[in-house]
Amino acid sequence: MLQSDHCYLLVDLRTAESLIALKSVGLWSMQFNVPLTVLPFIKPLLNKAKDVPKGAADLEAYKALRSEARRRVRHMELQRDMQRLELATMEGLDASQWQQLNSALLHTKDNPLAPMALFSALHACFVAATKAERDSARQALSVLLKAHYPLYGERFGPAVQAELTSLSDLLEREGVLSSPSIWFQGEVYRGAAHLPLLSARASALQRSEW
Amino acid sequence: MIDGKLKVCIDFKSPYAFVAHQFIWSIETEYGYEIDWLPLTLNIGSFLGTATKQAGGQVSASNRSPQQWSVVKEAYRDARRYAEHQGLTLKGPLKVWDSSFASMALIWSQSKAPTRHHLQRFMTTLFQRFWIRDFDLQDIQALCALMQASAIESDGFNRFCAEEGRQQHDALQEQLLAQGVYGVPTFLIDDEVFFGREQIDTVLWRLQGSVGPMPLLRYPWGDKGSAAI
Numbered sequence: 001m002l003q004s005d006h007c008y009l010l011v012d013l014r015t016a017e018s019l020i021a022l023k024s025v026g027l028w029s030m031q032f033n034v035p036l037t038v039l040p041f042i043k044p045l046l047n048k049a050k051d052v053p054k055g056a057a058d059l060e061a062y063k064a065l066r067s068e069a070r071r072r073v074r075h076m077e078l079q080r081d082m083q084r085l086e087l088a089t090m091e092g093l094d095a096s097q098w099q100q101l102n103s104a105l106l107h108t109k110d111n112p113l114a115p116m117a118l119f120s121a122l123h124a125c126f127v128a129a130t131k132a133e134r135d136s137a138r139q140a141l142s143v144l145l146k147a148h149y150p151l152y153g154e155r156f157g158p159a160v161q162a163e164l165t166s167l168s169d170l171l172e173r174e175g176v177l178s179s180p181s182i183w184f185q186g187e188v189y190r191g192a193a194h195l196p197l198l199s200a201r202a203s204a205l206q207r208s209e210w
Numbered sequence: 211m212i213d214g215k216l217k218v219c220i221d222f223k224s225p226y227a228f229v230a231h232q233f234i235w236s237i238e239t240e241y242g243y244e245i246d247w248l249p250l251t252l253n254i255g256s257f258l259g260t261a262t263k264q265a266g267g268q269v270s271a272s273n274r275s276p277q278q279w280s281v282v283k284e285a286y287r288d289a290r291r292y293a294e295h296q297g298l299t300l301k302g303p304l305k306v307w308d309s310s311f312a313s314m315a316l317i318w319s320q321s322k323a324p325t326r327h328h329l330q331r332f333m334t335t336l337f338q339r340f341w342i343r344d345f346d347l348q349d350i351q352a353l354c355a356l357m358q359a360s361a362i363e364s365d366g367f368n369r370f371c372a373e374e375g376r377q378q379h380d381a382l383q384e385q386l387l388a389q390g391v392y393g394v395p396t397f398l399i400d401d402e403v404f405f406g407r408e409q410i411d412t413v414l415w416r417l418q419g420s421v422g423p424m425p426l427l428r429y430p431w432g433d434k435g436s437a438a439i
Contacts, residue, residue: 020426024426055256059253059256062253062256062387063256063257065387065388066253066256066257066387066392069387069388069389069390069391069392070392070393072390072403073390073391073392073396073403073405076390076402076403077405080412080424083424084423084424084426175280175284177280177281177284188284189288190284190288191408191427192426192427192428193406193408193426193427193428193429194428194429195426195428196428196429196430196431197291197292197295197429197431200431
């Protein structure tokens with residue numbers, strides 16, 4: 001299903017990290033003229049420590065401290081990501097709307113919206129939410145979905161959920177572990193922080209085509 | 211400009227610390243912010259399980275789940291991309307190492323190295339030899355020999371490891387964890403914690419007074435490793 005001449009950005013639009021990736025990878029794809037498809041990849045955060053058998057009290061205490069440290073630093077990083085996005089909050093949408101939004105990405109083939117346009121539209125939703133205009137945020141999202149994903153409303157439900165699961169399974173087989181990730185030239189890159197490397201690869205590709 | 215000194219936490223057995231090491235040094239050598247290196251000895255088994263491999267690469271013992279193996283393999287695949295680009299060799303370790311002696315060697319060397327250049331040489335050599343499987347992180351004599359080769363005084367290191375060094379090391383681990391340090395490399399500026407080598411630009415931006423928009427996260431891509439040898 002994944003086409004080798006395409007780049008795929010796998011996102012969970014509930015996260016600031018994915019929203020930043022949408023913008024930066026969108027700009028990168030325009031700069032290097034690489035076709036980009038944005039797809040949803042919705043998986044809970046990996047909790048690798050839970051697979052470790054219970055150990056002595058000091059090990060369990062260490063795991064608890066480490067888990068707390070991780071939680072604190074993730075919170076700091078979220079604050080910085082919000083600063084990068086110039087947003088005060090990404091709240092204002094309820095769980096079902098997030099699900100609809102992520103699911104709508106499944107239908108980009110039916111009526112694709114360029115990543116940068118999608119970013120701008122989403123950003124506008126969150127700007128509205130930042131101003132405590134929760135209804136405005138919901139309405140902006142509803143307009144976005146209706147305008148660009150006309151099929152989503154009809155298809156949303158168990159069938160779409162199954163489609164999401166099937167896509168996640170396929171992406172996992174390709175080596176995708178979390179969102180955001182980038183699939184380019186058959187390799188998976190976790191996070192938009194890989195863009196300097198990807199730029200080097202895209203430049204090399206362009207040179208080889210010349 | 212922030213007055214607080216930049217603290218950087220590393221562990222010699224982390225592939226991410228290895229591929230970031232020379233880029234982190236450049237914060238000091240190119241931008242002039244002296245780094246206080248702090249060793250964080252990761253208990254990898256507590257979150258990724260443990261495994262032992264034979265020299266040929268076959269797994270001889272493991273308590274890892276398939277998911278943990280996926281994460282470990284992906285981490286090495288990813289770090290290797292960056293190592294190779296720097297002209298460095300990164301061979302996956304054959305076991306989960308206890309790097310606490312190497313951590314104590316970092317504490318020791320930082321206070322004993324005649325110059326920062328000597329410290330950088332010691333750290334670089336240790337990293338590079340470990341990642342080609344040419345260095346035993348748990349061998350105190352090997353650590354002493356490496357210090358001597360880097361013109362760092364090693365007399366007393368043996369005793370340091372048994373007494374004061376171990377105490378300092380263990381206290382530091384508790385202190386760092388309480389401060390929010392759970393992985394490496396981690397950068398500390400005052401109370402702010404920045405985890406991962408993708409933060410180098412943001413750390414510099416913060417050190418330089420947070421002027422302009424905050425940079426995006428990005429993994430450094432260059433040839434610092436080979437250039438530094």
